[in-house]
Amino acid sequence: MRKLQRQEAILLSLKKFDYLTRWQIQQIHNLKSDRNAQRIMKEMEEYVHVLKEGENIYYLNAKGRETVSSEKVRKKTTTVEHYIMRNYLYIALGYPFEWKNEVEIISIKQKDKLRCRPDALIQKGSDYTVIEVDNMQKMNENQNKIDKYRQLILRGAFGLVSPKFVWITRTDYRKKELLKACEGLKVEVYLLSDFKGKGR
Known part of the structure; x- marks a missing residue:
């Protein structure tokens, strides 16, 4: 049950932020060690696409979008870095709810x-x-x-x-x-x- 709740929370973050690096997911969801974060994301591969840009960058695939009712289709694009940079500020500012x-x-x-x-x-x-x-x-x-x-x-x-x-x-x-x-x-x-x- 806890595992499913954690997976849903990560998918909702991907819905909100479009693209997230493994490190960003690790910080936002307090996944502790690098190894633990990598294991968790490996378990979720049926829900996400992965870009390999030095570090893995994740975004929702069709099944992931369906799971969290997201209509926004994201693809591999040259603007991914823009989203990643914005996410760093979200983390730096303490994950503001607003x-x-x-x-x-x-x-x-x-x-x-x-x-x-x-x-x-x-x-x-x-x-x-x-x-x-x-x-x-x-x-x-x-x-x-x-x-x-x-x-x-x-x-x-x-x-x-x-x-x-x-x-x-x-x-x-x-x-x-x-x-x-x-x-x-x-x-x-x-x-x-x-x-x-x-x-x-």
């Missing part, structure tokens, strides 16, 4: 509609944390998004308290550029290297 992926923020002022879709959003009461992944996009795309957030703040889209922004990026250079672009905002920037290699 975490929601890709929630659109909209402000309508007269006939002018302004919208922005963060990679994830955490709302605890009146406090917002905006999650952003800087993977392969151009820096001017990030700048444009940050400018939109500044406008949304001015319009009161986040209420009376300005949100905190948490980014993950690949290089020290890009980290410095993001910090500069976010000057005056509450911001924290992680490097992928802070996590990469864990469990590999």
Whole structure:
């Protein structure tokens, strides 16, 4: 019974996060040792597809989707790393219950509609944390998004308290550029290297 409950919990995590590395599953579900995590995921192979990218990356297959009523079909794609980077932030921020992926923020002022879709959003009461992944996009795309957030703040889209922004990026250079672009905002920037290699 406990084994089935654990398997269902892992499948629900894959439904929520789309793709998870073995290390990420191990952390989220407290699977203790690497060996134990590998054994558990081996037992679940009828429910998942596996990408081998240094470390195994898992996502739901048809049977897995059916088990947890997921209609979203995921495939092997070049954007997998984007999801994996976002998941590292979920773990780094302490597995927040309020975490929601890709929630659109909209402000309508007269006939002018302004919208922005963060990679994830955490709302605890009146406090917002905006999650952003800087993977392969151009820096001017990030700048444009940050400018939109500044406008949304001015319009009161986040209420009376300005949100905190948490980014993950690949290089020290890009980290410095993001910090500069976010000057005056509450911001924290992680490097992928802070996590990469864990469990590999």
